[in-house]
Amino acid sequence: MSVAHLAPASARWARSGLALLTGDATPALPRRDHAGRIEALLSAARTAGAEVDMRLFGERAAELGLTRRGRTSANGTARLIETADGWLVANLARIDDLQAVPAWIGCGLGEEPWAALQRAARRRAAADLADAGQELGVPAAVVGGRDDAQQRARGEGSRVVRLAPGRGEAVRQPLVIDLSSLWAGPLCGQLLGLVGARVVKVESAGRPDAARRGPRAFFDRLHAGHESVVLDFATPEGRGQLARLIARADLVIESSRPRALEQLGVDLEAAFAASPALVWVSLTAYGRTGPWKNRVGFGDDAAAAAGLVAWDGSGRPMFVGDALADPIAGVMAATGALQALATGGGMLVDVALREAAAFVAAADPIAEAELGEVVGGEGRWRWNDTPLAAPQARPERRSASVMGAHTAAILAEFA
């Protein structure tokens, strides 16, 4: 059977590059048309003026050589764990997360954290475990959580909020100050840079973007052509320089928890009061309002929290794609940013990774008849018959700027 003979939803999935990143030994076909939702996102981004395509979603896996690992995320740091009443996702990506496990679940200090967590989880409710983990700053969540305090607080309202009057005309060739790190925020910055924004990446001297320690090619693609500024956020002088750069920006991208921004002295209301046409793009795990505004999350756990997982024939979840909430949120953020710039600014674009992934998770079910054609036993894709596209990266020949190369020039120009 070739792709041409597959019905549309499964054919879309086969072509997406995500099919090979989903499942365990055998690729799994999610039961919903997630690729259709992703195509809808791309279409909206193009309408807003962005240059995007399906490669964005699998290009990190292509670059890093990652592949599907079932209930372990493609990058190896997150796992899906069965609890007494459902599934938990935990992402022990940092040393501090691994070291927090004894305090989180009460196991011994020498125990292997994942084994201890799996054992403890069988006796506990998923939501209780997630709450306790988050109190310690560990990225943990209920898989496909419904009707939790954050969803009730955030509701279904628009995530683009007018905070200042804006100006009567579009903001052209905007100055973008990008304070974000890792994938989602930098992807938003890159997409804005591709269509004419001047992007200045600003990093803290004490805590530069951790993606610099990852594969060079991936960092280069997201930052090629951007200027690089390093400030010492630990000093009043550095925080003052940051404040002056923000005051000159047309658009700010940040992926910090609101509490961390406050501790840096960054005040959103003051920024909009000083710059009525400002656009502020915030990327957080669960949104910058509500009781979970300071919860932590990364691309794999936020996607699973949204229910963007593939359920196998025995009712067990597997990860879908690689940190998929990151590129989904990055594309949504860029779309919101371009729309806000086109209408004169004065807007906050409040993108939550979980909510972004939830849009893709909530795709229409794939029709039973169509599933029957392509799914064998246990919910597994009959991939031997079906060519599945490999994830691909967009080509980029340029390098990112040397870290801090533009600090003096940018401070002289703007601060």
Added chain:
Amino acid sequence: MNLKPGSRWKSAVCAAEAVVVRPPNAEVVLACGGVPMLGPADERPQGATVAPDHAGGSLLGKRYIDAETGLEALCAKAGEGSLSVDGRPMVVKDAKKLPSSD
């Protein structure tokens, strides 16, 4: 004081609360505002106040460490008192290093 991982302590003199993340390698007293911290069920004494040299404050969500014994505690509620171990001020641990790929 049994400062085992996950144990919760409240300040005797302000609103601060701390959760032990890593235990100390010796018997120590964890204090806030210069006064030993209390278990969750203990009554706060009347009239105790933050000592002036332990009034730097505790910030919500920050991890504090004592290099000498390895004790690490997370501030679960902010307060005016600062944390100390046998009289030594605890220091804020550097922000958690992000993974290179998340």
